[in-house]
Amino acid sequence: MSTAPETASPVVDDDTFREVMAYVQPRPEEMSWASIAWQTDLWEARRLAAEQGRPIFLWAMNGNPLGCV
Numbered sequence: 001m002s003t004a005p006e007t008a009s010p011v012v013d014d015d016t017f018r019e020v021m022a023y024v025q026p027r028p029e030e031m032s033w034a035s036i037a038w039q040t041d042l043w044e045a046r047r048l049a050a051e052q053g054r055p056i057f058l059w060a061m062n063g064n065p066l067g068c069v
Helices: 014-024 042-052
Strands: none
Touching: none
16 A cells, blocks of 8 residues: 655645735636626526617526536
8 A cells, every 4th residue: 555645735824825826816807807897697688689689698507506416
């Protein structure tokens, strides 16, 4: 039986934390989708679409939203 050598966990100091957070935070140009008044109720979306003469974008999926099915 072999054992893997232990490796030290990287130290996360304030500077490293800020770097990682800056890397993973979305940039403003990646957040424009959040300015859309998305509807979660299909019937309300249909009503608004008919009222405004606009189409409906429907996103449908099956399973866990994180893909863990």
